[in-house]
Amino acid sequence: MHALRNILKPTPIARLQMPGIELYAKLEYFNPVGSLKDRTAYWIMRRAAERGDLRSDSTIIESSSGNFASAVATLSQLAGLEFIPVIDPNIAGIYESFLRRACRRVVKVEERDDTGGFLKTRLKRVAELCREIPNSYWTDQYGNEDGMRAHYELTGGEIVEAMEELTHVFIGVSTAGTISGLSRRLKERWPAIKIIAVDAVGSVIFGGQPRKRHIPGIGASVAPALLQHAIIDDVVMVREKETAEACQELLERHGVFAGGSSGTCYAAIKKYSERMQAHRSAKALFLCADRGTAYLDTLYDRKWVERLE
Ligand SMILES: Cc1ncc(COP(=O)(O)O)c(C=O)c1O
Structure with a gap:
């Protein structure tokens, strides 16, 4: 990479x-890119690259509707990597515009989960994409x-x-x-x-x-x-x-x-x-x-x- x-x-x-x-x-x-999440994205991606989990043919997948996805999108562009953000209809317009110009593919879920929100639907879609796409890497900001x-x-x-x-x-x-x-x-x-x-x-x-x-x-x-x-x-x-x-x-x-x-x-x-x-x-x-x-x-x-x- x-x-x-x-x-x-x-x-x-x-x-x-x-x-x-x-x-x-x-x-x-x-x-x-405008927030403290630039640091989180940089460190997660750098450490994943050092461990060999993130390679030049990897596609990054993440569920985020804002700062973290914008940071990952920018760093992915710099590193020549694909990034697919999974977003939902609550996303602020400026973040959606930013992600659509930075990423070739943006996945937007429309279905609410059993709590009435979108988080579970987004995470389910992330898991599906990780199974479907070869060499996918989930940055997992909540657990990493x-x-x-x-x-x-x-x-x-x-x-x-x-x-x-x-x-x-x-x-x-x-x-x-x-x-x-x-x-x-x-x-x-x-x-x-x-x-x-x-x-x-x-x-x-x-x-x-x-x-x-x-x-x-x-x-x-x-x-x-x-x-x-x-x-x-x-x-x-x-x-x-x-x-x-x-x-x-x-x-x-x-x-x-x-x-x-x-x-x-x-x-x-x-x-x-x-x-x-x-x-x-x-x-x-x-x-x-x-x-x-x-x-x-x-x-x-x-x-x-x-x-x-
Ligand atoms: C604007 C902003 N402030 C604070 C936080 C909280 O930071 P953390 O997720 O590390 O608890 C976030 C996380 O998304 C954020 O976007």
């Missing part, structure tokens, strides 16, 4: 003004431990290099790859750091009641396997309306135009700020995992937000 080109550079860390806390945002939307190692090595490596000290870090959870890798790296460097997992009300990751959610990139309807590797001190749950208000505040007060999981973390920091201020000199960091563009018709649309609980 042609060498998989590393297109990743360290992302900037911005200082945001917040009373009583030194607050930092690591701007992951500066990654080349290289997804977590990406954040131990890359995101975590950059944070420990750039920061003198941190007392708190707030991390949004979906596949749990980010929190598993980062929590391990940051605890190694600063054993007393508090790792605060951030999740959406309606997600079941931390045992809550399932409820229909509208914001991609945060939460899950099943507990992800990678979570067992995470070291977590506390969990903050955020309602979707709070996420939307926090995204708008990030833009209007700090000039940061970020996506749903970033707003969810910022909302969690505000909820947690009293507890942090009790700490002599709190230094907190969160990730702005992607940009706000894909959320203009939702989180940034006041009419859409009014309908949320």
